[in-house]
Amino acid sequence: MARADKGLLADIVRPFDSFFAFVGEITILLVDALKxxxxxxFEFRETLSQMAFVGVNSVPIVALTGFFSGAVLSLYISTFLLKYGATTFVGATVALSMTREIGPVLAGIMVSARCGSAMAAQIGTMAVTEQIDALKMLSVHPTNYLVVPRVVASILMLPILGLTCMWAGSFGGWLVATNEGVPSGEYLTSINQFTHTSDLLGGLYKTPVFGLIVALVACQxxxxxxxxxxxxxxxxxNTVVISMVLVYVTNFLLxxxxx
Known part of the structure; x- marks a missing residue:
């Protein structure tokens, strides 16, 4: 009976233990990387390589997902507002949704799925084949060579990917809206009238945080x-699941x- 109670207690405590261990490891890694x-x-060559991998190579998939997300959003909004003759708000609704929420979050999720998983697999393979230990033997600190370039690249590239997703979504929304009967000029005028620089910046300021989260989780x-x-x-x-959840939670908090 006592053994069963201990086993039950261990099952209850284990998730909390894993959570606090994860938070501790992430914090230590972040502080070490910043230092x-x-x-x-600074590893410029490795950082440029990671910027190409995270940024340039991710543009097609981010643009594609943003395009169809904006298209679907516009399809529903156009169909609904056309019934009431309120097509003036179609462009603004799509653009505001893409700039403030959908664009930044989609960019973070796609980078998590595409780049975060690859980072974790690469560093994990180096860990199990003792290549990280070999770096230490060569007086190359793993944080400096592996973590810092990925963190810097992700922070710098996520705003660009976020902008790409916003633009692609608004463009996809325009194509669908005009096909559904919304005048092109009305759609564009609506965006110009109701969307402001603060809306764009309100979405963009989240993206470096998402990049930091994805890179840190992948490296950890x-x-x-x-x-x-x-x-x-x-x-x-674990990298994909954890980073996606953290992107959603962080997006809400921000x-x-x-x-």
Whole structure:
């Protein structure tokens, strides 16, 4: 009976233990990365490589998802507002939705799925094959060589991807709206009338935070990988799930703070 009680208590405590361990590891990694950005040799070549991987190579998939998200949103809004002759608000509704919420969040999610998983798999493979230990033997600190370039690249590239998603979504919304009977000039005038610079900045300021989250989670999960190929797969899955959840939670908190 006592053994069963201990097992039950362990099952209850384990999730909290894992959560606080994760928070502690992420915090230590963040502090170490920030310190080494200013005190250690900066890996420009690796950072540029990661910027190309996170930014340039992600543009097509981010633009595609943004385009169809804006198109679907416009389809429903146009169909509804056409019934009441309120097509003046179609462009503004699509543009505001894309700039303030959908664009930044979609960019963060796509980078998490495409780049975060790849980062975790790469670093995890290095961990299980002892390549990270080899870096230490060569007096190359893993945080400086692996973490800092990915964090910097993600922070710098997410705003660009967010802008891409916003533009693609608004363009997709325009195509669908005009096809549904909304005058093109009315759609564009609505965007110009109701969308302001503050709306654009309100969405863009979230994106560096999303980039930081994705890169930190990927590096943390990758560097703690064990147990060979199984561990690499688990780290990849954990990275995508955790970073996506954190992107959604952070988006809500930032939106609440801004409002």
């Amino acid at each position: 080494r950005i200013f005190t250690s040799r 999960q990758g560097m703690r990988t064990k147990n060979g190929a199984v561990g690499v797969g688990r780290a990849t899955t 939106a609440r703070l801004m409002n």
